[in-house]
Amino acid sequence: MNHNKLPADPLSLVLGILALVIGIAGCCCYGITAIVPLILGIIGLVTANKSLRQYGENPEFYSYQSRSNVNTAKVINIIAIVMNGIIVLFAIAAIAFYGTMLSSGVFEELRKNSRYNDFDNYDEEMDTIWDDDYDMEIEEDSVNIDALLKEEIETKESDIN
Numbered sequence: 001m002n003h004n005k006l007p008a009d010p011l012s013l014v015l016g017i018l019a020l021v022i023g024i025a026g027c028c029c030y031g032i033t034a035i036v037p038l039i040l041g042i043i044g045l046v047t048a049n050k051s052l053r054q055y056g057e058n059p060e061f062y063s064y065q066s067r068s069n070v071n072t073a074k075v076i077n078i079i080a081i082v083m084n085g086i087i088v089l090f091a092i093a094a095i096a097f098y099g100t101m102l103s104s105g106v107f108e109e110l111r112k113n114s115r116y117n118d119f120d121n122y123d124e125e126m127d128t129i130w131d132d133d134y135d136m137e138i139e140e141d142s143v144n145i146d147a148l149l150k151e152e153i154e155t156k157e158s159d160i161n
Helices: 009-029 032-057 064-116 145-160
Strands: none
Touching: 009 032, 009 064, 032 064
């Protein structure tokens, strides 16, 4: 009787442990890195299920200890998938919450400043280039344009006559 190890005996166990460790460490990064251990857990679970299926077809060919290791790896991978899935959902919820807050702040500022961009509600009294709070003395122009124009018109009329 030959007792071989199942194909996923060390692999699925290592992937499950890595998924748990990286997932727990990823909680410190607001769940951004939780997608990697989630993928590792899924790969470990798929390989463990394939190995258990092979054991079910030929139980006398593989050792019972190898089957036990793969069962343990399957449980660890399921725990890692659930834990990292929850972390990913929390990360998505946090991104959606912060994105909503940021966009509502931006839209509020745009709404406040819309009087400069909204031509349908144009207010002529608000249209000025001068600051009303700034007092400036207006000096009279020393050249009287009306008098110059009147003088020019009179000279042309006298030339015509």
